[in-house]
Amino acid sequence: MNGTAFRWKAAVRKTGAVAQITLRQQLAYKADFVFRSLFLLLILFVFVQLWSTAYDGEGSEVVGGFTLKQIVWYLVFTEALTMAGPPLCARIEEEVKNGDIAVRLTRPFSYLAYHYASYLSEALFRFVIHLGVGSAIAWPFVGAPSFGFGWLGLAVLSIGALTVDFLLKAVVALCAFWVEEVRGLDFVLQKLQFTVGGMLLPIDLMPEWLQRVCAWLPFQAVLYFPARTAVNSEGANLAAQLGVQLAWTALLGVLVTEVYRRGVKKLHVNGG
């Protein structure tokens, strides 16, 4: 038992060390941050204009249960989360192609845990920055994000959201162990996130049959749950959403582990 506890403690320390160094490396990418932030400002500005026109045309303050303020902040949260996730598929694909994976695999630390630690650290850091940038647009146009407990929901659900997001991307990324080229699959995954994941439009505003389909897919757990809960914490069942995230984490976790276990046997580490 002591041995197991010791191993877990060591694994947590290693995860923390990878998260810390990833964060330090992030601080070196200043130009990347500026460009991303400018792009985020631009798209949020376009969304604010679009939704303002839609609400004006509708002549109603509430559409599908969302006020204009809620919908704009919903988009800030989904965009901030989407753009926070590092390009895991491209990274693993590159590691396999140029053989850098050799350096990772010869370390006494799980390859998946390494990438998870690095992913979460980078994504959380970017998420906070993007929230700041998004606020610069949303706040002046639709007012302060006075969502009370919604912020707590956002904080709690974002960890689960990024975990499910990591696992979804990892399933696709690990296909690089067989095919080396996974950008196409990554593209499909991204677009599913944009649509049935509720990035551009809250799932509540979709046709009922599509809402039923979305309820059985993992994508809602990534963007819809945290953003929806943030803007309307009273109407959300936090425990149920956490339960769904946990279930998807367990299911996808098993899948990712199995794909990795099989893939690493097949892997051809390139390069001399």
Place this chain on the structure above:
Amino acid sequence: MIALHTRALSKTFKVKRKQAGLAGSFRALMRPEWETKEAVKRIDLTVEAGETVAFLGPNGAGKSTTIKMLTGIMHPTAGEAKVLGFVPWKERNALAYRIGTVFGQKSQLWYHLPPVDTFDLISRIYELTRGDYLTRKRDLVDRFEIGPYMNTPVRKLSLGERMRCEIAASMLHRPRLLFLDEPTIGLDAVVKQRIRELIRERNRTEGTTVFLTSHDAGDVEQLCSRAVVIHHGGILLDEPVEKLKREVLNRKTIWLTLPEGADPLELRGAEGAEVTEKNGRRYRVSVDLKRTGIEQVLRLLIGRIRIEDVSVEDPPLEEIIQHLYRMRKPEEVTT
């Protein structure tokens, strides 16, 4: 004690064959043709603890594939291997604590951060206690003379400075066996020499077993006590380097650049030296070390003719291997 042992270790790949041109690409898409490539063929090898072994061969001979199987990152198609008592591909994690790896063309240092950050990370990954890590780091920083670079972002370091940091980092956890895949590639002569000395010192003081692949005959000559040459995936030769030096590493090349109007005929007649190539004013003189020494030949030539530039090189390893290959009958090569 045995550090590593392999029996009939083999690796085969399936490689897609493609015809040239667009039509060929379409054909490969519809009806792919596969070809089996034997990268490593039934390698039997035993390395004792504390040995320094050079694992040599031309590009595509199977050196890196063998190292990847021995470090557990690639699974063999057939055969067995034990490294420090572990089956590498089955017990990769346990083995990882006991071995060190340096892939000369891949970096383990974080590009935008100073090396000290990667050292810190490695100390956590290998579960070193803080006190042990700091003592060990101090020792390695002193010996490798990398103190001035430890706080400079890796991207600002020269290749030589970076490689010293890479090798020091790979020794932080006191590996019992060090796999070095082309550790001196792309480095200048002075840095190569220093790196060889440092590796040799670790072998001497800590008994670290060294398993090295290289294209550089100098690495073999100065660092290793035993050479294993593989060609087309099989072992061609396994002998002490001293013997190899006597038999094969017995030639050096002098490159001379003569000034305009110099008479190249003056280069003739030096005992054990002959001009083997001419390129404009540049001449290649091959020296047979069994018959004469480099110093003697240079002294003689400098006395006879004005020289603009001079450099001395080991023969390329490819040439040596070709020579070995010609010396042995095909049936002697392990297949």
